[in-house]
Amino acid sequence: MTRLLSDKVAVVTGGARGLGQAMCEAFSEEGARVIALDMGEMTYNKENVEYMELNVTDSDACQSVYEAIIEKYGKIDVLVNNAGITKDALTRKMTEDQWQAVIDVNLNGVFNLTRHIGPHMAEQGSGSIINISSVVGTYGNIGQANYAATKGAVVSLGKTWAKEFAMKGADVRVNTIAPGYTMTDILKTVPEDLLDKFAKMTMLNRLGQPEEIASVALFLASDMSSYVTGQLISVDGGMRL
Known part of the structure; x- marks a missing residue:
């Protein structure tokens, strides 16, 4: 039986844990050779998931990793721009370092890798790029001006790249997923009463699971x-309806 991603090569940034892990595992189970890029160590073992260390803010390192993947596998069929951080503060209290750190990872990091992989896909004639945004990128959130700015920006990047990389007739698709509150390790540190509040903000009256985001990415x-x-596909349980 042919699997959905048989013979595909998929690259997932932030692939060592959380949403990235769920996507790497889902892609692997459907036949892909997956390269999980991350600064942190892998928190799991999965057949056909290979780890490569990468700081997405380092443009030269991104080029080197891209070249290494092409040298080894000859192609890249799927790119998921998932790596991201938060450094929350009200705008009047937010430092330049807090602002810049989030911009560097969540926005510049997306550009640094896609600037190589997107044109490669256009040249090979096919590919799928998936940016991971957030409901915060559409609706904003108090104390997250930096995060909201980056997550809104990757939506616009996705629309622009959908035009650019298919411009000469290549079958390259670019889409963006905006998850709602999802039970990754970050939310596991949030007090139970707040988690209940987040759940009640959705039409489904619950929080999301990483596997539910991964299924849309698949x-x-x-x-x-x-x-x-x-x-832009929102996967948030109807949070803002």
Whole structure:
């Protein structure tokens, strides 16, 4: 039985844990050779998931990792720009370092890798790029001006790249996922009463699971979404309805 990503090479930034881990595992189970890029150590072992250390803010390192992947596998079929950080503070209290750190990882980091992989996909004639945004990128959030700015920006990047990388007729698709509150390690440190409040903000009256985000990423990575590009897909349980 042919799996959804058989013979595909997928690259996932922030792939060592959380949402990245869930996506790496889902892609691997559907036949992909997966390269998990991260600064932290892998927190799991999965067949066909290979770890490579990368700081996405380092432009030269991004180029080197891209070249190493192409040298080893000859192609890249899927890129998930998932790496991200938060450094929350009210705007009047936010330091330049807090602002810049989030911009560097969440926005510059997305550009640093895609500037190589996107044109490669255009040249090979096919590929799927998936940016991971957030509901905060659409609706904003108190104390997260830096994070909201970056997550809104990657939506616009996705729409622009959907046009650029398919400009000469290549079958390259670029889409963005905006998760709602999802039970990753970050939320596990949040007090239970706040988690209950977040859950009640959704139409489904619960928080999301990493596997639910990963299933949408799998859809976008595979040929099931062959006519979907330039889109923002919210996976938030109806949080803002």
